[in-house]
Amino acid sequence: MGEDEEEKQEIWSWGAGTDGQLGTCKLQDEHFPQLLHLPSLSSAGPISMLACGGAHVIALTSVGKVLTWGRGTSGQLGHGDTVNNPHPKPVVFSESCFVTHVSAGWNHSGFVSDGGSVFTCGDGSFGQLGHGDFKFHCSPVKVSYFINKHVEQIACGMRHSIVLLKGHSGDQVYAFGSGKRGQLGISKGRVNSVCLPEVTCGLEDVEIVSIAANGDHSAALSTDGRLYTWGKGFNGTTNAFCPVCVPESLCFTEVALGWNHALLLTAGDGEAIMLGGNNHGVLSNPDKMSSVKQLQDSRGANLERVPALEGKKVLHIAAGAEHSALITAEDGVIRSWGWGEHGQLGLGNTCDQMRPEVVILSQDVHKEATKIKVYCGSGFTIVLRSLAQTSAFEC
Template identity: 65%
Template sequence: MEEEERRNEAHEKKKEEKAFKQRIWSWGAGTDGQLSTGTLQDHILPQLLHHPSLSSAAISSLACGGAHVIALTSAGKVLTWGRGNSGQLGQGELTNHVLYPKPVTSLDSFFITHVSAGWSHSGFVSDNGCLFTCGDGSFGQLGHGDYISHCSPLKVSYFVNRLVAQIACGMRHSLVLLKDSSMNQVYGFGFGKRGQLGISKEKLKSVNIPEVLSGFEDKEIVEIAANGDHSAAVSVDGHLYTWGRGFKGCSDAHSPQLLNSSLSFTKATLGWNHALALTGEGEGFMVGGNHLGVLTDPKNLNPAKQPSENLRETNMEKVPGLDGIKISDIAAGAEHSALVTENREIKTWGWGEHGQLGLGDTSDQMSPHTVSLGCELNETESIRIFCGSGFTFALTMHSNPSQH
């Protein structure tokens, strides 16, 4: 009898694990509904979300913007919520805030594979390489050849005969990466005064049609990133390039600049004043200065004495306190940072005014502190982390590939 009970318990446990998809937590700034908690308020501790639209669909990725969020499902569908006053939610109307995830139905006939959320605009890429944008277009950041805002995703006609792989939306600019393209891989459009478009040495105010970046002719780019007035790209051989507004001590760069490092990077994420980069060995590094969200030794706060061409190397430092612990994921908010360790711990630091660090208070932190999700993780769960301008999301995934 006991043996049968054990078998039944094991059977029930397997059923539960099979039914498990993922769990999602949010914390930080919530006054625009971006946390999807059903309230218009900040939360200083992680909130486990229970909305049916999130629990009934397998969420494969999130994109967090100024105050809105885009969720991408494994079935290629898109959900959005949060601030929508510029049309960035893509739901066909302007709205101050949407409290819960709503489907972007105009994209239902496409299988979306990549999404990005800027300060107040959004981008979506389909499996057949089409690009759609919506939201604030006042700087040309939608790429439609005008400065008009749109509240429904509109196909970017410039790329109609090309295959788009990724879009990265910054504060007022956008980057696009083409797939299977040995030439003319990366394009920029939108606000360009700080060099973030990477298309001209002149101080361009704005460009409303995509223009190709120079400098990547003999490089294969695999990932692009944008936030604030910054841009970045990672090449297949692990090189990290940055351009746009200069980090601490650096002048603005109007074309991609190679970070002078022997490290091999796999991912880069940008804040308003800093960048985080992850190596293939699971080490995290920061580029930037003495601003919240960036760790730095107080004795290094003075402008560096080296010539400016060396500053890109001297400004990089390793995330401390993680010796011997590998990092599996990184994310940068406007002025805060987050990472996930190989043993599935979430650590945050930086600006904390809205509770975006998830530590139970609104204090700023200059070193990584561990976030408690308030529950034990299933042994099959892995974690990904996502940051908006003042808020954070954690998404657990089932480690069984069939569940992704």
């Protein structure tokens, strides 16, 4: 006899659920983590990533297929209609493609194929779909502007989108949608809306590894760990209409954006850093927080260490509208804090939390997670974890 190890995936969800975004088949909020039973997802292959929007979820499988569920009233689910769907349902594209990246905005969705094409659907009333109009689209439509260009990633904010292009001439970020707070980065002044992609200024000589968007914010992370942000000012600071670099003395590996804050993960020591966001307890008591070498971004917002982690290295971070979550490396424990009105912190109540609190998924000590990631929608949270299963076979 011998043993072979296989991996089984689990999806847990909690928080706002009245639009079906939790996948529990119950149109209600959940204050504790709920283990989902989703046969349609299991049969579609292993999930490689999830994206959570205002009230909908996108699941991307390892074989390039996409399933969506939750609120669909603007066509953001890509099912060809404008109805909510509490069950994961495959998204059908107008042409055969292998999807490699997905993003969920407030009421719109974006998809990138391995060939570098971009598809969008949902609310286009601010031009955030990039099709040259302000219409809703209920099924994914290819963004024709990027034909003959290679897009690698898309990031959808509340009413805008940004995409990352890779090419021989270097990396470029393009943006479209609402630009009132500077989140497009295409002008030195206020831009109401743009329905065709335009180049974001100030990143021409930067090699970019990832992009992010949420609310009225945008961000880009360079290969050397430099973080650039633009859009709505943090903590009441001025809006940035072009990308600005967070202090160059720090290097980051990950960024997660909320509506009023950013959560950052430093390289090397895996330290979680907060930028802005004192609404609903997203930041702990500022009087008791330790600043990061008294650093500020160029707009004057303080960078603060996330407290109460007892020196634990952080593996992964996520941010919703006004709540945050992270996973510590040594023990794979989930911690959440911030706005809790819908139970999105997973702590069994609807209270705001001023410091990270441990979220309990399961009491089953025999389940050993090999991989775990957390994703935050505007008022809900989803965790994807892989479990090592031992199965016997005959030699």
